[in-house]
Amino acid sequence: MSTTETAKHDKTAILYRMVMDKHICPYGLKSKDLLEREGYVVEDHWLKTRAETDAFKEAHSVETTPQTFIGDSRIGGYTELRKHFGKTVKSKDATTYQPVIAIFSVAFLMGLAISWAAYGTIFTIRAIEWFFAVSMTLLGIQKLQDVESFSTMFLNYDLLARRWVRYGKIYPFGETLAGLLMIAGALTWISAPIALFIGTVGAISVFYAVYVQKRELKCACVGGSSNVPLGFVSLTENLVMIGMGVWMPIRMLVWGA
Known part of the structure; x- marks a missing residue:
């Protein structure tokens, strides 16, 4: 041969x-x-x-x-x-931040795209507002794909859901509604309190579970089948909602829209 x-x-x-x-x-x-x-x-x-x-x-x-x-x-x-061939093989149970990176990256680009369509420039305050509001909406969609699964995982750490189980099924609708209203810049008197409330409860719950109890849990932030570790990402999600809940009423009072 x-x-x-x-x-x-x-x-x-x-x-x-x-x-x-x-x-x-x-x-x-x-x-x-x-x-x-x-x-x-x-x-x-x-x-x-x-x-x-x-x-x-x-x-x-x-x-x-x-x-x-x-x-x-x-x-x-x-x-x-x-x-x-020496290629990476991911375990089904392996932790990953890929879903969160994808959501926030696309949300950021969507914020810039909406700003460009509305104002002809990406350098606007509204672009940042839209980034956060779109992020909330996209995260809400992830949860709404399987509310039952999300609510089950949510019960592992959310303090309010543990006292009132139905809250775990209401949460995704509240987050999505608040995000949509903030994208539209409408009905701030509804969106801001919702975002402020669920963001505050969520931030306290995550901080207590991760930084006080030192528990290693999966985050329900991108749905019930998530392999994203509970911690910084979920805390950031809740802090964003708190920030938007405070900022949007201030914006409405100062600029009237």
């Missing part, structure tokens, strides 16, 4: 994945893409029926597909393939 043929053989991978009329395995597509990006020629074998898939699993004593083989070794599924 020539050097070229040997190199080509060494960079060949065999992939078995489900490709059926009504289902194409997404992890099979990801495995194929990863192999090709790593410079492998992929022998792509399709498992076109459930019976064919079950027979493959039984023959190779595996429980899932896709399955990748390189040389004489079975690498495994997509997760094992990522590990094989």
Whole structure:
């Protein structure tokens, strides 16, 4: 075998994945893409029926597909393939700040975009107000996706929710309503007290749980399935609401709008 043929053989991978009329395995597509990006020629074998898939699993004593083989070794599924190439593999239970970073980054850009649309410039006080108000609204949406799950996680640390369980289900609606009204700059007499109240209760609850009791909890700030640690992020969310609850009435009295 020539050097070229040997190199080509060494960079060949065999992939078995489900490709059926009504289902194409997404992890099979990801495995194929990863192999090709790593410079492998992929022998792509399709498992076109459930019976064919079950027979493959039984023959190779595996429980899932896709399955990748390189040389004489079975690498495994997509997760094992990522590990094989030294890629990061995130645990489902691993803590992450990515949802919060995404929300605040988009909220900031939306604040600038609204300011540009309204005033033709991003350098306005309203841009900062819109940033905070949009942040509140986006965080509220995260909670509203699964109110039951949020309220359950919320009960781990919120002092008021522990005394009045229904508060955990009211909270997401209050935060979202306050954010929407603040975006519009309307009904400040409703939005400001709501933001001030829930922000103050939340800040006290988070501070007590994290900095007094020293508990390690997950934050419900981006919904009930969050892996964001309770602490600085949630405290910041509540301080933002307190700030907006104080600032918006002052703004209305000084500028009349």
